[in-house]
Amino acid sequence: MRTLTVELGARSYPIHIGSGLLHHADLYRPHLRGTQVLIVSNTTVAPLYLEAVRHALDGYQVREVILPDGESYKTLEIWNQIFDALLKERFARDCTLIALGGGVIGDMTGFAAACYQRGVAFIQVPTTLLAQVDSSVGGKTGINHPAGKNMIGAFHQPRAVIADTDTLSTLPQRELSAGLAEVLKYGFIRDAAFLDWLECHMTGLMSRDPDALAHAIWRSCELKAQIVAEDEFESGSRALLNFGHTFGHAIETGVGYGEWLHGEAVGAGMCLAATLSAHLGWLTDAELERARHLIASASLPTARPAHLSPERMRELMAVDKKVLAGQLRLVLLKQLGEAVVTSEFAQDALLHSLG
Amino acid sequence: MRTLTVELGARSYPIHIGSGLLHHADLYRPHLRGTQVLIVSNTTVAPLYLEAVRHALDGYQVREVILPDGESYKTLEIWNQIFDALLKERFARDCTLIALGGGVIGDMTGFAAACYQRGVAFIQVPTTLLAQVDSSVGGKTGINHPAGKNMIGAFHQPRAVIADTDTLSTLPQRELSAGLAEVLKYGFIRDAAFLDWLECHMTGLMSRDPDALAHAIWRSCELKAQIVAEDEFESGSRALLNFGHTFGHAIETGVGYGEWLHGEAVGAGMCLAATLSAHLGWLTDAELERARHLIASASLPTARPAHLSPERMRELMAVDKKVLAGQLRLVLLKQLGEAVVTSEFAQDALLHSLG
Incomplete structure (x- = not known):
């Protein structure tokens, strides 16, 4: 223990x-x-x-x-x-x-x-x-x-x-994957070395290697505990934990709760957030591809549901808790391992990343 | 202002x-x-x-x-x-x-x-x-x-x-009386001088004399603000504000919400709490009579509803938020102007005061 x-x-x-x-x-x-x-x-x-x-x-x-x-x-x-x-x-x-x-x-x-x-x-x-x-x-x-x-x-x-x-x-395999979405999230927003480790150990994690799982849980909790201690009530850095979640919540609401698992929606949401980050020139195409590959290797979806249009997605995202003064704010990636909260993106760019 | x-x-x-x-x-x-x-x-x-x-x-x-x-x-x-x-x-x-x-x-x-x-x-x-x-x-x-x-x-x-x-x-007259129940409460638990003042000005208050009402509101808020500042989350002295309320909540639940106004139930509840305090030898008969008279002078009920038996009242009181470790705790009066939270009363004494 x-x-x-x-x-x-x-x-x-x-x-x-x-x-x-x-x-x-x-x-x-x-x-x-x-x-x-x-x-x-x-x-x-x-x-x-x-x-x-x-x-x-x-x-x-x-x-x-x-x-x-x-x-x-x-x-x-x-x-x-x-x-x-x-x-x-x-x-x-x-x-x-x-x-x-x-x-x-x-x-x-x-x-x-x-x-x-x-x-x-x-x-x-x-x-x-x-x-x-x-x-x-x-x-x-x-x-x-x-x-x-x-x-x-x-x-x-x-x-x-x-x-x-x-x-x-x-745990059903689908739920294991859903959990790995949040594990990957910590790497994406804050810990490039952990992301490397996850890349090397994804096969072990997917086959439930106990040591690999124990380490992934430990490091994830450690990163989350740090962020929560910094900002309990989400007035600052804690918002980074929502990486992929504004997109993901829109998917969950749009398809009806329970159709997609939360982690599945977050997996697709992280891909969409990475796509927008790349569109803004913050991630290289190679980094975007690496992010997509990592998410796919955890058997997670990497795109929005086909029947949910980009316009409907954007509409659902507009009621997100991270809207302030009418402005949608998103967690995007400056690079793999570093996230920021920003509203500096054009609506066109958002629609394009959802397309 | x-x-x-x-x-x-x-x-x-x-x-x-x-x-x-x-x-x-x-x-x-x-x-x-x-x-x-x-x-x-x-x-x-x-x-x-x-x-x-x-x-x-x-x-x-x-x-x-x-x-x-x-x-x-x-x-x-x-x-x-x-x-x-x-x-x-x-x-x-x-x-x-x-x-x-x-x-x-x-x-x-x-x-x-x-x-x-x-x-x-x-x-x-x-x-x-x-x-x-x-x-x-x-x-x-x-x-x-x-x-x-x-x-x-x-x-x-x-x-x-x-x-x-x-x-x-x-405001309907019945609701004015209900509000006066809480005004009287502050006097009972913490301010004997305010209780004297209320006794002198009850006629003015009941006929809505603006100056009398303004003073009563002012002093009530001042006393409440002091108590809340002392103990925001009710781990101590704030519980005194529940004087009459455990009895009162049992009445409200027992007769069905909306039958009695909250303040009416608190009025009767304060009388019952004073009765138990007198039964324990803490209030004199004269003080109990004075408390009853004050509550009655605000056109508030001074007894439980006839169809709610003492046993049923006690049962309803047992789910109160002030129950700790299975022990019912009540706010009772040591004298007019001084309240305590206590579980030092026999069940017989409680039933008797409800009778």
């Missing part, structure tokens, strides 16, 4: 990464407040791992709520089921929520923890690669609105992140 | 109290971020005051959403209408929400501002006495769940509070 810390003063917390961690009572207990614990999971993950977590929490008043699985259920109505469960059991302000699942479960559980009685404790137990390297770390929580992804949410940091790499053995 | 400040470091904000303030563009403008403003109001208040606020915001992109009026609409579904409006207009993260109405509008608007794109600015323009003296100040926002009042919410401070005392002229 390796542990790193997200440094946020009084709200600092550990990320534990390793094999078999789900079973370790000692990893949960220091972070539980009272005796009441609600595990939030979904219909796919609960049959596999719920018992192990329940067992580790022996002696506590443990209840669970099992939500349907998938991004299309990240809605206000499904979110409310968490409150129904908390109130049915009369859970008090000193209760703790545990998110056992992927990014959707983590985001909804964290947002419920942020709002239940105006804020209770929660622990992230991510069981997908995407959640382990990205969504479980940093305190962004939320749900979707039909008109936009993650439009309703809060910043609410977990008490701990427990990333058990064994859970990746049951 | 008089102005006081809620001292919360970077989140400090002014409370302006006076006549005709609704029309003053200068009071809003320093607190607007971008150019987009959404006014949230209800079907009762909007016809009276919306135009004045719109006029003061001339030059901004102003939109509005008008919600149904009443505590029974403080629900997840109605709350979502605010997001529908924000997203329909593609409002960005630098938009500002304005809550124009009573406590329900203020709580729902503030909670929407807390969650829209993980947090945007908002301004409170309270138009009821209750909202002017209590709910618009301090950053508690939220909505109800069928199983409990204000169970879903956030701490999110407004950028400014603009309390136009002229709006009280259109």
Whole structure:
């Protein structure tokens, strides 16, 4: 097991990464407040791992709520089921929520923890690669609105992140790829050497080599923890983490939540952002080609869905959270390993990169 | 106009109290971020005051959403209408929400501002006495769940509070009384001299003497601002502001939201809390009688609803947010003008005071 810390003063917390961690009572207990614990999971993950977590929490008043699985259920109505469960059991302000699942479960559980009685404790137990390297770390929580992804949410940091790499053995290949999209993102925006490493080890990662996966998760969390510590509430550098996401969110909203996995949309989104960066003369054609190849080597899509027109994409991107004073701002690449937030691009250039 | 400040470091904000303030563009403008403003109001208040606020915001992109009026609409579904409006207009993260109405509008608007794109600015323009003296100040926002009042919410401070005392002229008498419940609360928990003053001026307050009302609002806001500055997130003294509220919330939940006004339930709740305080030997019979008389002189109820049994009341109180480690904690009076949070009372004593 390796542990790193997200440094946020009084709200600092550990990320534990390793094999078999789900079973370790000692990893949960220091972070539980009272005796009441609600595990939030979904219909796919609960049959596999719920018992192990329940067992580790022996002696506590443990209840669970099992939500349907998938991004299309990240809605206000499904979110409310968490409150129904908390109130049915009369859970008090000193209760703790545990998110056992992927990014959707983590985001909804964290947002419920942020709002239940105006804020209770929660622990992230991510069981997908995407959640382990990205969504479980940093305190962004939320749900979707039909008109936009993650439009309703809060910043609410977990008490701990427990990333058990064994859970990746049951992950469908498509979700493994989706997780690798976020891993690649860290390389693209901040760490050219990590990008080199990923290029060399993509075959191992795709075949689930445990050492390769453990290193990729570790380095991704380390980079994310650094960025979150620099800028918890996204007034500056944290926005770089949205590389590929404004394009990606438009794809997810345009095709309907759940059609494309979030990581798949981010994969295509990173290609589109790299294309625009190249169009602006920031990336060479060779760098663009290298980026595309890397994304394709993780079995991720590299283009927008054919039925979503460039005009419709641009329209959907206009409601993004990164719009300020009517100006769309995008994360683009100055080079591989260095990203910037900018609104210095012509609408024509944007349309062209979407074409 | 008089102005006081809620001292919360970077989140400090002014409370302006006076006549005709609704029309003053200068009071809003320093607190607007971008150019987009959404006014949230209800079907009762909007016809009276919306135009004045719109006029003061001339030059901004102003939109509005008008919600149904009443505590029974403080629900997840109605709350979502605010997001529908924000997203329909593609409002960005630098938009500002304005809550124009009573406590329900203020709580729902503030909670929407807390969650829209993980947090945007908002301004409170309270138009009821209750909202002017209590709910618009301090950053508690939220909505109800069928199983409990204000169970879903956030701490999110407004950028400014603009309390136009002229709006009280259109307030139904029943709502004036409801507001006086919270005014009396400040005297009971913290300021015996203010309680004396209220005793002398209750007739003037009930007949809406402008000077008496202005002083009562001023002193109430001053006391609330002090307590909030001491303890923004209710880990200590802020809990004293819940005097009468645990009993009151049980009444509101028990009879169904909207049957009793919040202030009416708090009036009866304060009587029940005083009764328990007397039962514990903390208040003399004469003090209890004085408290009851004061509450009755504001035309507020002084007993629980007849059809809500003591056992049912106690059951409803058990889900209160002030329950910790299974222990119900109540705000009780050591004397008139001094409150404490305590769980040192027997269940028998509680049942007796409810009887």
